[in-house]
Amino acid sequence: MRTDAIATLTNAPGLLPEEARLLTRLVTQWQNTRYRNRLRTLYYDGERSLRRAGLLGMAMPPQLGKLESVVGWPAKAVEVLDNRLDLQGFVMAGQAEADESLAEIIADNQLLTESSQAHIASMIHGVAFATVSAGDEAAGEPPVVVQTRAADEGSALWSQRSRKIVAGMTINEGIDGIESPELTLWMEDRVVTIWQEGNGYAVMRQPHSLGAVPMVMLAHRPRLNKRYGMSRITRPLMDYTDSAVRTILRMDGQAEFFSFPTRWISGANADDFDEDTFATYLNRLLVLSAPDEGESPKLGSFAAASPQPHIDQLRAIAMMVAGETSIPPDSLGIIQDNPSSADAIRANEAELVKVAERAQAVYGAGWCQVMRLAQHARDGIPDEHLERLQAKWRDPSTPTKAAAAQSVMTLVGAGVLPPQSEVTWEQLGFDPVTISRLKADALRDQGSQLLAQLEAGTRQASPEAVAAVADEGSTPAPESAGGGAIQQS
Numbered sequence: 001m002r003t004d005a006i007a008t009l010t011n012a013p014g015l016l017p018e019e020a021r022l023l024t025r026l027v028t029q030w031q032n033t034r035y036r037n038r039l040r041t042l043y044y045d046g047e048r049s050l051r052r053a054g055l056l057g058m059a060m061p062p063q064l065g066k067l068e069s070v071v072g073w074p075a076k077a078v079e080v081l082d083n084r085l086d087l088q089g090f091v092m093a094g095q096a097e098a099d100e101s102l103a104e105i106i107a108d109n110q111l112l113t114e115s116s117q118a119h120i121a122s123m124i125h126g127v128a129f130a131t132v133s134a135g136d137e138a139a140g141e142p143p144v145v146v147q148t149r150a151a152d153e154g155s156a157l158w159s160q161r162s163r164k165i166v167a168g169m170t171i172n173e174g175i176d177g178i179e180s181p182e183l184t185l186w187m188e189d190r191v192v193t194i195w196q197e198g199n200g201y202a203v204m205r206q207p208h209s210l211g212a213v214p215m216v217m218l219a220h221r222p223r224l225n226k227r228y229g230m231s232r233i234t235r236p237l238m239d240y241t242d243s244a245v246r247t248i249l250r251m252d253g254q255a256e257f258f259s260f261p262t263r264w265i266s267g268a269n270a271d272d273f274d275e276d277t278f279a280t281y282l283n284r285l286l287v288l289s290a291p292d293e294g295e296s297p298k299l300g301s302f303a304a305a306s307p308q309p310h311i312d313q314l315r316a317i318a319m320m321v322a323g324e325t326s327i328p329p330d331s332l333g334i335i336q337d338n339p340s341s342a343d344a345i346r347a348n349e350a351e352l353v354k355v356a357e358r359a360q361a362v363y364g365a366g367w368c369q370v371m372r373l374a375q376h377a378r379d380g381i382p383d384e385h386l387e388r389l390q391a392k393w394r395d396p397s398t399p400t401k402a403a404a405a406q407s408v409m410t411l412v413g414a415g416v417l418p419p420q421s422e423v424t425w426e427q428l429g430f431d432p433v434t435i436s437r438l439k440a441d442a443l444r445d446q447g448s449q450l451l452a453q454l455e456a457g458t459r460q461a462s463p464e465a466v467a468a469v470a471d472e473g474s475t476p477a478p479e480s481a482g483g484g485a486i487q488q489s
Contacts, residue, residue, distance in 0.1 A: 006030075006171065009183045009194045014203030019192055022157070023185055026169035030155040037125045037152045040233045043074040043241065044124050069248045071241050073318075073332060074233045077325040078123045081232065084356040085363065086394035087115040088432060090371055093388040101383070105374045108142035111367075118148040119363060122220045125151035126229035130366070131170060131186060132214040132373040134206075144374045148218075151228075156217055158227050168215035186215040209380075214373050218366045220359065236324050244317045251310035326351040349397065356396035364391030392426075 010023040042048040049068055089112070090102055106112060122128035129149040135141030147170075154170040168186040172179070174195075185192040191206045191214070208214065219229030318332045328348040368389045376382045411417040417424045420442050422435055430438070 006183060009196070009201065012194045012201035012203055014201065015192070015194070019185055019187075022167045022187070023169060023183070023194075026155045026157065026167065026185075029157075030169065030171075033155075034152065037150075039238075040074075040124050040231050041152070043233050043238055044078060046070040046072055046075065048241075069245050069252065071244045071248070073241050073244065073321050074237060076331060077237060077321070077327060078120055078232050080325075080327045080331050081123060081352070081356060081359065082116060082119050084352070084394075084396035085116070085119050085359055087112055087363075087367065088392045088394055090368065090389055091392050092385065093390055102371050102375065105142075105144055105146070105371065105378065108144070109146040111146060114146075114148055115363075115367065118218055119220075119359075121148070121150035122218045122229065122363075123232040126220055126226075126231040127151050128218045129154045129156060129168065129170065130216045130218060130370045131168070131184075132210075132216075132370060132377055133191060134208075134377055144378045146370060146374055154215075156215060158217065160227070165213045165215050165217055168213055170215075186213050188213050208377070210373060210376055212373065214377070216366050216369045216373070218363055220362070222362065232325065234324065237321060240317050240321045240324065244314060244321075247310055247314050247317065251307050251314075254305055254307060254310065326355050328352070346397075353397045360391070360393045360396065364393065367391050 006027055010020060010027055015023070039048075048070065089106065118128045118130065128151060131147050131149065133145050133147075135143055135145040137143060149170050154168065156165045156168040158164075159166045165186075166188070170184045170186070172182040172184065174181040180195045180197070182193055182195045185194075188211065189207060189209075191208065193204045193206075195202055217228070219227065220232065221230045222228070223230070315334055318334045319329060321332055322329045322334075328345070330348075368386075368391055371389060372382065372386045375386060412419050412424065420438075422439065426435065
């Protein structure tokens with residue numbers, strides 16, 4: 001949607017003065033950051049052309065005037081960190097297993113996969129947004145709809161005192177011929193949607209009782225004077241990327257003109273060559289002078305220029321990028337002569353792991369707020385137990401399976417971890433599907449043990465086994481003098 005079209009929607013006749021005032025401020029804030037967000041999107045997508053931008057800053061032969069190159073380091077800086085931010089669900093503090101009351105909301109909105117897209121958008125622009133609204137079940141939507149938005153699709157007003165969003169705006173581009181472009185204002189007591197309808201405007205208000213703006217900010221590296229976060233594609237990273245592009249262009253130019261040996265001949269003239277041969281070697285043959293009387297021509301060649309100085313410069317720039325982004329040089333394509341050892345790999349990743357842990361803490365708080373709003377919108381009343389909700393993440397480090405297994409088995413042997421617990425299986429690196437299958441197998445084994453004990457006439461069935469069979473739909477019958485019996489329900 002064009003900027004001028006958005007500005008006209010803020011003047012829709014049906015808007016209340018407070019709504020028009022908030023929308024005007026939000027649109028102005030969105031416009032002020034649009035160029036910055038667009039620039040970083042171009043760097044991430046590899047569409048930043050120094051030639052078109054007039055920022056080459058180097059002398060290029062006319063023959064190379066259309067030569068272009070891009071470097072994918074900005075995208076690598078974002079994706080290497082995103083690969084360590086795997087949201088796996090939500091748990092309650094003091095509870096071993098994941099909170100099942102939110103599983104329906106997570107599944108309906110595909111949040112475990114949608115979260116990665118929100119994290120990438122947040123790291124590109126510094127912030128992303130998540131909105132919560134009631135779904136139109138008649139149209140096939142889930143009861144609660146959670147949508148994520150990039151910074152170039154929305155804006156928000158953050159209260160420093162209450163530390164929350166007090167008003168937000170999102171933009172829906174729409175679909176040509178199907179959906180009209182929309183501008184949505186999110187407030188503490190209502191959601192206002194404005195769109196163009198024919199030659200006029202339509203305004204729809206949807207009141208809600210959430211008591212908070214159903215919009216949450218997912219910021220990357222927020223700080224006191226930058227509550228909206230900071231982009232991973234920083235100004236130094238963009239400058240290093242431009243320097244790398246210029247280096248690659250120089251290397252391409254050298255390969256085009258100086259990678260083959262230049263031949264020279266002295267004591268010769270053009271009459272010694274036929275026209276086609278001389279024209280073929282015109283750019284490769286250096287004729288120094290006409291021959292003196294009785295002098296024989298001399299032939300020779302200059303050594304071809306090596307690309308090694310450009311490669312060394314590119315390596316130096318890559319090391320500065322690694323320092324700026326905290327990612328290992330190997331991720332930037334810098335291959336060392338000797339392969340890194342396991343200890344060296346962990347040492348190189350130590351800072352990146354810490355960055356990922358900080359990001360998990362900030363994003364986790366935002367996602368927990370999203371789930372609390374979604375539960376309130378679904379059930380009509382807030383669940384006070386969700387105040388202790390915490391996000392569950394995969395370990396951002398990369399330990400070997402052998403090291404992880406040895407560590408877990410040591411903790412199990414010391415009694416710190418129970419042998420058959422979801423926490424233990426998570427520490428071993430099992431995915432949620434595998435953990436659910438292990439839980440089912442454990443329950444089935446407990447039920448089999450109880451049946452075997454009852455068939456043998458023993459009365460010493462463990463309470464855990466009895467509870468497992470009860471969960472499976474079977475309850476032990478009252479004990480009799482002749483031994484235990486089981487009654488199927």
